[in-house]
Amino acid sequence: MNKNEMLVAAIENGTVIDHIPSEKTYQVAQLLNLDKLSSTVTIGYNYRSKKLGKKGIIKVEDKWFTDEEISRLSVVAPNIVLNIIRDYEVVEKKTVCTPDEIKGIVKCNNPKCITNNEPMPTYFHVTNGILTCHYCEKEQDINKVELV
């Protein structure tokens, strides 16, 4: 274990979310509803990273995320890695898959869209990194989205 890793305590069981672009750390926490968890959560950012310059790391004890929960992260941090920890060991690494549909996460950037004028969830179809609103059919780039 090197010194950098020792800055955050290791966890016995749970998930370590790594390679988060530093400025997206809180968005990732928000998308995974970490504020509603009762187990221990450690959020760190501005760690030095060779790939990203600066990165964020989130450690969540006793929590393993579903594929649906992980797919939500595709809109903010498609390249993050989730390390599944059991008994202090990484037993699996999961990456984010971009889903075909995104519901209730991203805001439609068309102010005249029904989803911005009615209490209802948004709904997008995803093809080749382009989100198309199910209702108004306006398109937006997956890398430039605003969260609900």
Place this chain on the structure above:
Amino acid sequence: MEKHDFVTIANLTREKILYMIEMAQEFERHPNRELLKGKVVATLFFEPSTRTRLSFETAANRLGARVIGFADPKITSGTKGETLKDTISMVANYADVIVMRHYIEGAAQYAAEVTDVPIVNAGDGAHQHPSQCMLDLYSIYKTQGTLDNLNIYLVGDLKYGRTVHSLLMAMRHFNPTFHFVAPKELAMPKEYKIYCEEHGIKYQEHTAFNEKVIADADILYMTRVQKERFSDLMEYERVKNVYILNNDMLKLAKPNMKILHPLPRVNEIAYDVDDNPHAYYIQQAGNGLFAREAIFCDVLGIDLYQVRNDQTIIP
């Protein structure tokens, strides 16, 4: 029974479009019937549109339905803060089909999802106006005898004009050649040109508008160039009189060529064109009645066979 809505033109197949045209032909032969006797049609116009509303209400009346609804959003609870979902759910208790016009884009699709009553989109903002497209297609078919292999010239505001965008998408099944005639500021948006390329639709772009440019046209589809669409008013002043059709420009026109316009027109078609045999925009609006009678029957599960064997025709 599966619920039928008429919300968008984009997903209609070639067969479905031709089927709807056949049905409209039946209604043109016999517009007055009692096929919808005992039914209640609601027309909810969250945005005023007199000619669309009258066309739908006439279609409902000529089929024997009764009509409820509002023409002016100021009198509805929407102004009190009621959601669209609540308004639609409430009206769904009363009506067998809901025709709705809304200024919000995607409103019709959402309405279709919150109720079991069929929804007919009578225009949702800048998004879709599928019944207008249906009557455009019917007008093209009626005047040309086919929808296949036509030269269609779209003139004027191709950037914001939803009717030209819908027409483009609906015609993808019929091997058209489109000509986009527009000032640079109102040119056909890139996304629709990509759509053309993806669907193998041939197109050419022109900024000039004169008798030679339109000599090959089968259909000349005119739209309004509106001042408020321009960010640069100098540009508007420069082009405002360029996209005006007058009688002298029709000398080279093919005999079968017809001029369409979604109406209302302001000055983009000179009044001296009205008596020219190529002019078709007034009849085009009249075709809206037959197209909308077909739409009502389709969403209510009345098929072409029933329409052809209808015993309720009023001579």
